[in-house]
Amino acid sequence: MEPKWAHPKYLIAGVGTRIHGSRWMPRGVASAVxxxxxxxxxLKEARHNFSRYGIQPRQKPRVLVEVDLRLSAVVALPALVEALPGIVLAELLAESWEAVNDRDSESLSQALGRCLWDLGYEGLRVTSARDARGQNLVWFPDRLRPGSxxxxxxxxxxxxxxAT
Structure with missing residues (x-):
């Protein structure tokens, strides 16, 4: 992330997603990190985001932060997709959620994230769209359960x- 957002009060709050939306959460619904x-x-995920928004990878400094997560109610996306007929994981990861949002619609990936949030899950584990060997975790700070x-x-x- 850009240094201006690397302050601890923003890092694990998910405010940017609540305001702007993201692949797994529609704008205005909930925070997601x-x-x-x-x-x-x-780094692969960040470089993709840089190119999507026209930022040159070395144009600005970036901050990488490690987070300790202890969650008890996380859905594994591959298992969820297997249970949902007609949904293909590769298509879901390749979905152009921003283009769908530009048509004033909710993308399928956002609908899944919103449904998990509505059901009280803390997050979901997803295959990285940039490298299928990697995993990403999307968690909902507003949904952390006792002990998480x-x-x-x-x-x-x-x-x-x-700097503050």
């Missing part, structure tokens, strides 16, 4: 280095 299973997957948590590793040090 995205994380990758490895640094390599995080999300915390920034090294938050105190990050606070010292990130």
């Amino acid at each position: 995205y994380a990758a299973s490895t640094e390599a997957i995080a 948590s999300a915390s920034i590793c090294g938050e105190e040090e990050l606070n010292r280095w990130i």
Whole structure:
């Protein structure tokens, strides 16, 4: 993420998704936070987002942050898709959710994320659309159950280095 959003108060709040929407959550519905299973997957996802929004990868500094997640109610997308007739995982990951939103409609991936949020799940584990060997986790901060948590590793040090 860009340094201006790397402040701990934004990192695991999901405010950007609530305002702008994302692949797994329609705009204005709920907060969602995205994380990758490895640094390599995080970089691949970030580079794709840079190109989608016309940002040159080396144009601005970026911050990579590790998050400690302890969740108890997460849906594995591949298993969910297997149980839903007519939905193909590859098509779901390739869906142009922004183009669907531009037509004032909710994308299928957003509908799935919204339904999971409505049902009280804490998040979903998805195959990375950038590298099928990787996993991403999308979690809903407003839905964390008792005993679940999300915390920034090294938050105190990050606070010292990130300008407020």
